[in-house]
Amino acid sequence: MKTLYLSVLFLFLSACAGIPIESITSNYSDASLKEDIGQYLTATDPNVENEIIDRLNSNNVSHSRIKSLLRQSLDERKGPAGTLLDEKILIGAKTYSYAIFVPESKEKSLPMIVILHGMGGSGFNTLPAWVERLQNRFIIVCPSYPMGAWWSPNAEQLVMGLVQKTSSSYPVDMNRVFLAGLSNGAIGAYMIGMFYPDTFAGIVPIAGSVTPRYMHFLVNLNNTPVYMIQGEHDPIFPISLSRRIYQILSDMKYPVVYREHKESGNAHGGHFLPEKEVPALQEWLLAQKRDPNPKTVRMTREANHMESIHWARFSRGIQLAALQIPGPEKERVNIKDGKIGTFFATNLGDNQIEMMGSNIVECELLLNEDMVDLDKTIYVSKQSIADQNGKLVTGAKLPAYHQKATRDLSVLLSGFKKRRDPTLLYDAKIKISWEESTRFASLP
Numbered sequence: 001m002k003t004l005y006l007s008v009l010f011l012f013l014s015a016c017a018g019i020p021i022e023s024i025t026s027n028y029s030d031a032s033l034k035e036d037i038g039q040y041l042t043a044t045d046p047n048v049e050n051e052i053i054d055r056l057n058s059n060n061v062s063h064s065r066i067k068s069l070l071r072q073s074l075d076e077r078k079g080p081a082g083t084l085l086d087e088k089i090l091i092g093a094k095t096y097s098y099a100i101f102v103p104e105s106k107e108k109s110l111p112m113i114v115i116l117h118g119m120g121g122s123g124f125n126t127l128p129a130w131v132e133r134l135q136n137r138f139i140i141v142c143p144s145y146p147m148g149a150w151w152s153p154n155a156e157q158l159v160m161g162l163v164q165k166t167s168s169s170y171p172v173d174m175n176r177v178f179l180a181g182l183s184n185g186a187i188g189a190y191m192i193g194m195f196y197p198d199t200f201a202g203i204v205p206i207a208g209s210v211t212p213r214y215m216h217f218l219v220n221l222n223n224t225p226v227y228m229i230q231g232e233h234d235p236i237f238p239i240s241l242s243r244r245i246y247q248i249l250s251d252m253k254y255p256v257v258y259r260e261h262k263e264s265g266n267a268h269g270g271h272f273l274p275e276k277e278v279p280a281l282q283e284w285l286l287a288q289k290r291d292p293n294p295k296t297v298r299m300t301r302e303a304n305h306m307e308s309i310h311w312a313r314f315s316r317g318i319q320l321a322a323l324q325i326p327g328p329e330k331e332r333v334n335i336k337d338g339k340i341g342t343f344f345a346t347n348l349g350d351n352q353i354e355m356m357g358s359n360i361v362e363c364e365l366l367l368n369e370d371m372v373d374l375d376k377t378i379y380v381s382k383q384s385i386a387d388q389n390g391k392l393v394t395g396a397k398l399p400a401y402h403q404k405a406t407r408d409l410s411v412l413l414s415g416f417k418k419r420r421d422p423t424l425l426y427d428a429k430i431k432i433s434w435e436e437s438t439r440f441a442s443l444p
Contacts, residue, residue: 009096026114028059029158037066040413052347053410063427074109079170081105081133085124089143089165091158094329098143099164101128102170103136110284111201112139112166114159117149118183118208131279137286141166150181150188152327153304159192163199164420174423175290180204181235182273184215190214190245192432195305198424201290204281207234207271209241209399213323216300216340218248220309223254223294229277231270232262256285292423296346308366311426314362317341318362344384347371351378356394360434366415366426367405378405381425382434400432 033056040052051147053057056066088095097106103110113134117126123142131139143162145155179200181189186208193203194217202225209230226249230242249256259277264270295310301323305316306438320337338390343357346366351372365380372378380401384396403426415426 001272005404006145022310030060030109032059033061037069037413039185041417049410051412052414052417056409061409062410063407066409066412067422067425070425072418074171074422075161075210077167077169077171083127085127089161090157091154092159094154096122096143096158098141100142100166101127101131101141102141105136107171109171109173110139111137112141112163112170113177113180113204113285114141114162116142116150116159116179116181116182116185116188117142117144117148118185121182122186134282134285135229137169137282139166139172146328148184148188149327150185150190151325151400152329152331154329154331155188156192156195158200159188160196164361167202168420174421175292176201176288177290178202178204178285178288180206181208182206183208183271186237186393193224193226194218194220196222198290198308198310199421200224200228201287201348202288204229204285205242206273207231207367209237209245211241212244215245218245218254219252219298219342220296221249221292221299222252222254222296223310225284227257227281229259229261229273231264231272231274232260233264233270235269236271239297243396292370293347295348296344298344299342300339301343303336303338308364311347311366311371312343312345313364313366313430314341314343314357314360315364318358318359318361351376351377353380354397355380355382355400355432356385357382357434358387362434363432365430365432366411367428367430368426372405374405374407377403378430380430380432383430401430405430407440 027367034244036052036055040049043049069122079102081102085099087098087100115126117123123144126142127140134140141162143158145158147156163177166172177200179189179193186205189203189205190210191214193200197220204227206229228242228246230237230239232239246256246258261277263272263274289386294310297308298308299314301314301317303320304324320336320341322334322336324333324335339359341359342362343363344355346354348354355363367374380402381397382400383397386393407427408429411426411429416422
């Protein structure tokens with residue numbers, strides 16, 4: 001991971017080199033700004049981070065200038081084209097292998113797809129077929145994980161780490177990153193896709209599913225299209241599970257395509273990807289693009305996954321469950337019974353945001369100038385949701401926040417440091433206590 005940070009730092013400093021001196025505040029040199037931003041991105045001490053933020057603020061460095069520099073770093077990624085079958089990445093204290101293909105292309109950026117193998121597979125033997133299937137149009141990354149246990153926390157960290165590493169080294173279009181998987185890999189595509197939906201422009205589970213316990217988290221996919229492929233005669237994953245997932249997504253009016261084939265002549269019965277399904281899948285992939293700032297964000301959360309989704313975060317909940325499926329490697333275990341938290345946030349326009357949720361103690365809204373006018377008052381309302389005899393009932397709409405949001409460089413830089421995604425940059429953060437008695441008199 002240290003190598004990743006140094007790589008991003010190098011790209012950032014390179015991007016800064018072309019900025020004219022007149023665009024920099026007179027009391028803050030080009031060299032000083034580059035050094036401070038670089039130190040922030042590699043710092044492990046919060047005190048160092050705070051010192052750098054204070055220095056940037058005292059020199060009146062603008063958010064727009066820093067965001068411009070971070071976005072320019074995308075143009076400096078020059079990783080070589082070709083096929084590499086035994087690349088390494090360090091996650092925690094362990095090194096994992098992966099295979100990668102980068103096509104020769106004159107395009108400024110390319111879509112990327114991460115493909116997860118099934119039990120007994122590997123990234124090495126997964127990559128060649130997909131290079132042929134996707135016809136030099138995608139950067140393809142195929143990691144290897146023991147037993148294909150992609151539902152485990154270690155495997156999750158591997159996938160997310162690879163997205164960061166690859167996108168910092170190669171010309172990845174950050175709004176066209178996909179996650180696919182076959183069999184056990186399909187479980188991983190669902191699980192990681194549901195827990196980190198804003199990373200992906202779409203997920204592609206093939207010949208696999210999740211159990212009803214995890215179908216609660218399909219709510220998170222309202223802005224992440226799903227392309228499902230499964231055989232009617234699949235002897236390993238019951239077709240009823242995929243049909244149920246399709247029904248849930250369809251009922252919620254989420255973007256979903258379900259392809260159910262009847263082939264069964266393969267060695268694994270119907271448990272495979274028929275090649276005749278590939279052209280339509282490729283066409284679908286090429287048509288998808290992530291919206292960095294969707295108007296509505298919906299989520300269900302448990303204690304092991306409390307990260308933001310796009311611009312909203314369920315930061316603390318009431319007696320939340322901690323769900324975890326053990327994997328084959330040693331990893332931190334956090335499993336407990338409890339509740340699932342629900343949080344919906346909608347940007348209504350005109351600086352008005354509406355929130356709804358259940359089992360919430362605290363939530364956060366991340367804002368940028370593409371979403372709201374930060375020089376004007378922002379109006380946020382909240383409503384509680386309760387389950388009464390199987391029906392969701394909403395409480396009264398109450399005012400939750402009526403004031404301006406403060407631009408904060410620590411929000412901007414810490415967000416980039418964590419995600420390494422220059423297309424998801426936020427200027428301000430609003431933190432709201434759900435249970436606190438409101439001090440605002442009325443709604444607008």
